[in-house]
Amino acid sequence: MSSGNASHFTVICQNPHTPYRMHCTSVRCGVVGAALCYRGLKMPYSDMVKAIIIFATGIITGVIPRIIYDWWNRPEVFINGIDDAGQYHSIFVENKGRSTAINCEAMLTLSTINLDDIIDTKEVTLTTNFFREIKDMNLSWARMANGKSCSIAIYPGARQLLNFYKIEKPDLEIKIASEKGWIPSRVVLKSHREYEGEIKIFAENVKHRTSTRLCG
DSSP: OSSSOOOEEEOOOOOSSOOOOEEEEOOGGOOOOEEEEETTTOOHHHHHHHHHHHHHHHHHHTTTTHHHHHHHHHEEEEEEEOOOOOEEEEEEEEOOSSSSSEEEEEEEEEEOOOOGOOOOOSSSSSSSSSOOOOSSSEOBBBBBTSSSSSSSSEEEEEEEEEEEEEEEETTTTEEOOOOOTSSSSSSEESSOOOOOOEEEEEEETTTTTTTEEEEO
């Protein structure tokens, strides 16, 4: 029975000793009005109130505790610092919640890139001849070395490293990671100016994304 549109159904008791007819009508918002007749007499008002109280009690004792439990045990994912040791610059993503964050993905947006910033090289997905806007493009997790998946589980109290960029010498070129890691990389940028963007973290069981603004 759909709760979006009005619908009707009738149930007839087959017991010859206690015949009754129940007629129910559902209306929008899931509100159900019911009239129950015993041998042509309406249900007493007190019985109807009892039925409503029982129904409401079932909702309160069955649904609300589950909502509270899910909220209390939810995962909470945060971007928590940068590991910039050496030429590699990675981002720590930590789960401070009480349950595992499932299928976490990181997406990068660089909002100020133009063709003059790009260095054409091998083993990249974006070049001056094949360029697309860098918007919500996946990054890779450091532990996923084979590049087969861009999602990962982060357990409660644990943190994972997210590949971001590395500095290539001697010209200090900035190599941005892709969803497959460093080979291929997403793009190689000149280090002649600052770049602005955003990294967003999504998870299957996290309702609100975590994000951080970037300024190179």
